[in-house]
Amino acid sequence: xxxxxxxxxxxxxxxxxxxxxxxxxxxxxxxxxxxxxxxxxxxxxxxxxxxxxxxxxxxxxxxxxxxxxxxxxxxxxxxxxxxxxxxxxxxxxxxxxxxxxxxxxxxxxxxxxxxxxxxxxxxxxxxxxxxxxxxxxxxxxxxxxxxxxxxxxxxxxxxxxxxxxxxxxxxxxxxxxxxxxxxxxxxxxxxxxxxxxxxxxxxxxxxxxxxxxxxxxxxxxxxxxxxxxxxxxxxxxxxxxxxxxxxxxxxxxxxxxxxxxxxxxxxxxxxxxxxxxxxxxxxxxxxxxxxxxxxxxxxxxxxxxxxxxxxxxxxxxxxxxxxxxxxxxxxxxxxxxxxxxxxxxxxxxxxxxxxxxxxx
Numbered sequence: 001x002x003x004x005x006x007x008x009x010x011x012x013x014x015x016x017x018x019x020x021x022x023x024x025x026x027x028x029x030x031x032x033x034x035x036x037x038x039x040x041x042x043x044x045x046x047x048x049x050x051x052x053x054x055x056x057x058x059x060x061x062x063x064x065x066x067x068x069x070x071x072x073x074x075x076x077x078x079x080x081x082x083x084x085x086x087x088x089x090x091x092x093x094x095x096x097x098x099x100x101x102x103x104x105x106x107x108x109x110x111x112x113x114x115x116x117x118x119x120x121x122x123x124x125x126x127x128x129x130x131x132x133x134x135x136x137x138x139x140x141x142x143x144x145x146x147x148x149x150x151x152x153x154x155x156x157x158x159x160x161x162x163x164x165x166x167x168x169x170x171x172x173x174x175x176x177x178x179x180x181x182x183x184x185x186x187x188x189x190x191x192x193x194x195x196x197x198x199x200x201x202x203x204x205x206x207x208x209x210x211x212x213x214x215x216x217x218x219x220x221x222x223x224x225x226x227x228x229x230x231x232x233x234x235x236x237x238x239x240x241x242x243x244x245x246x247x248x249x250x251x252x253x254x255x256x257x258x259x260x261x262x263x264x265x266x267x268x269x270x271x272x273x274x275x276x277x278x279x280x281x282x283x284x285x286x287x288x289x290x291x292x293x294x295x296x297x298x299x300x301x302x303x304x305x306x307x308x309x310x311x312x313x314x315x316x317x318x319x320x321x322x323x324x325x326x327x328x329x330x331x332x333x334x335x336x337x338x339x340x341x342x343x344x345x346x347x348x349x350x351x352x353x354x355x356x357x358x359x360x
Contacts, residue, residue, distance in 0.1 A: 009221050011293040011339070025165055027154040034069060035145035038105045041098060046080070046089045048098055049188030055099050055110050060123035062100045062109070067124050069147040070140055077150035079173055081166045081189075089153065090189065092166070093173040097149070107133055167248050182244055183220030183227070190248075192255040197262055198223040206273040210284060211291065225293065227251055229272075229300045230265060236301065236349055243340040272304045279315045280322055287326050287335070294335035294348060295326070302352030306359060314360040325355040 032040075040046040057065075068075050078094025091098060103109055109119040120132045128140070136144065156165045170185050187195050201207065202223050208214065211222050224247070231250040232239065239246055254260060276284045276299070285296040299322070303312075312318055325331055331351045334344040 009225070009293050010288075010290040025154055025156055027152055030151045030153055031148045032151055033145065034101055034147045034149065037098065037149060038101050040089075041102050044088065046091065046098070047191065048091045048095050048102075049191065055096065055103075057096050057100060059109060062103070062119075063121040063124055063129075065097060065100050066104055066121060066144070067126060067128050069144055070128050070136075071126070072143065072147075075149060077152060079169070080151050080153045081169070082153055082155045084155075089151075090166070092154075092170050094151075104133055167244075181219045181221065181224075182247070183224035186224075186227075186248065186251055187220060190251045190255045193257045193262065194251060194255045197257065197265060198226055201226055201266065201269055204270060204273060206270070206277040209277055210273065210282060225296055226269065228293070228297050229269070229304075230260070232297050232345070232349065233268070233301050233304055234260065236345065239342060239345050241340050241342055241345075268304060271307055272300055275307060275312055276300070276303055279312065279318045284322070287332075292335055294339040294344070297345075298331075298335065298348040298352035299325075301349050302354075302356045305353050306356040312356075312359055318356065318359045321355045321359055325352060 037046065041048060065075065075097065076094070078097065079092040080089040081092050082089055104119050107119055109117045111117045118132060120130055121128050122130070128136075131140075133141070154166070154169065166189050167182075167185055170189060171180065202214075207222075207226075211225070214222075227247055227250070228243075231247055235250060257265070284299060285291045287295060306312065328351060331348060334348040334351075338344050339348075
């Protein structure tokens with residue numbers, strides 16, 4: 001098993017983000033009363049993404065927000081995106097405020113421990129200090145229920161590509177603190193069966209052996225590589241840079257696994273990984289110490305294409321061809337520089353496919 005410290009990813013173009021077209025987006029304002037917002041969140045009509053940067057407000061911050069509403073003071077608005085299929089509203093910005101409301105109405109404040117803590121307002125210089133939702137005066141409870149929070153709701157009209165613009169809106173709105181990684185944003189925007197499948201496949205024993213131990217600091221990079229494999233295996237011939245947009249579009253189109261079934265995707269991933277782990281081992285994607293994303297996607301696709309003809313039995317020949325591939329100057333060039341360019345992606349997958357095609 002590879003140690004966590006060695007499970008980083010070398011990806012020369014991971015921050016590449018050159019937008020290739022303009023968007024047509026409709027936006028409009030809407031005023032929600034707090035009582036309605038809380039009920040919508042409970043029904044998941046408003047979907048609050050759950051990724052690694054979870055609820056971070058402390059009790060005093062949360063209390064001051066609730067107090068502002070009780071005092072009738074204005075609070076910042078929120079940004080929502082309306083999903084085309086479900087008509088649900090996805091929270092792009094304002095999740096801390098919305099989660100605070102839900103926690104207060106539920107009467108429970110989240111803690112790091114297993115025990116739940118009663119949500120009682122604290123650290124306030126007003127009559128509301130020490131008040132839970134259940135012991136507010138009826139007049140104050142009514143004022144809180146009727147408090148208005150303004151929302152800006154956006155919807156992508158064009159192009160029709162799985163709401164790719166929402167990815168960039170989300171990215172730009174969430175700029176405070178630790179910057180979100182691309183797959184963290186995708187998990188929020190393209191939540192559904194496909195995303196749930198990544199979570200499941202990410203626990204695969206062969207994958208953990210080849211990638212490394214689970215690491216909270218990976219922040220979705222391991223799952224992004226799984227997505228990258230599927231996208232390039234099935235639709236690599238139509239790849240257009242940048243890689244970020246390509247992966248966004250692919251995940252958006254198949255978010256409910258209707259194009260490729262869960263069974264098909266699972267079999268493809270597990271068969272390919274099992275073969276690589278068995279014959280090539282932990283250095284399969286590591287020309288040097290660090291896992292190279294470009295080597296990963298090309299070796300995975302090349303092996304998967306070879307397995308379409310049947311099981312690989314000659315371990316020695318596979319290892320020999322793999323080492324020759326890693327030493328190939330043309331292959332080194334397209335896995336170390338400008339790796340998200342169309343020609344680089346096409347060429348490295350072509351070279352890997354050729355390298356493994358005739359292995360018995």
